[in-house]
Amino acid sequence: MMNLARTAQPLVGHVCGTTPDVMARVLDDDINLAIWQRQLPLHISDFSVLLLSLDEPLADALVLEMTDEKAQPNLTGLAARFNDLEGYEGFIADISWLVSAYACLLGAKRVGLRLRALDKAMCPRFHVDHVPVRLITTYAGVGSQWLQEGVMERRHLGQVLAEPTDPSHIEHIHTGEVALLKGERWQGNEGAGLIHRSPALADAERRLILTLDWLA
Secondary structure (H helix, E strand, C coil): CHHHHHHHCCCCEEEEECCHHHHHHHHCCCEEEEEECCCCCHHHHHHHHHHHHCCCCCEEEEEEECCCCCCCCCCCCCCHHHCCCCCHHHHHHHHHHHHHHHHHHHCCCEEEEEEEEECCCCCCCCECCCCCEEEEEEEECCCCEECCCCCCCHHHCCCHHHCCCCHHHCEECCCCCEEEEECCCCCCCCCCCCCEECCCCCCCCCEEEEEEEECC
16 A cells, blocks of 8 residues: 555656756656756855845845847846945846746746845745746855655645654755746646745845746
8 A cells, every 4th residue: 555655646856957958857747846056156146145244125026028038027126226236237137047048948928026135934834836837046045945755745734843854854955056946836746846945044144035936
């Protein structure tokens, strides 16, 4: 009976790569996480760290219309309070490229963007997202955490005592890496959305995180 139960579980896994083309693997039926293991350019990393060091609030959100495939996304006003910091233009250019790549990959006509400076875990419990595919990248600070399939029973999601406590069972998306997380609303991925959570932050610790969602 145990073997039959395991066979009934969705057969999903993850893939990592050092070039951006690995992101397309999230479209594969047996993949619910694709990670581009990139190293942030120094000017973008320095800008992100400097932004956080100012200890100012940042919670920007945009809905981007992507009807023209050749047009650059309109990011006017994004993190505009920090446009006098060295590296701002390169930072915005990087976000623009990610938005365009994400929209092209999914054929998205509308993309929801959120850029936030966080001083606490926004989603501290392991959970799945009820979206098709979400892009997450952490520009500064610690990255998100996730679980390989089978580490935690899905029926126990949200239950603190059921979460793994062995650090070796908890995977990490490192700073600068770009992750595409398949959620419950991806056709054929019902019951196999990637299990993940925000990392716990120490006092005075912050992170700068970008998320993209396919809205239409």
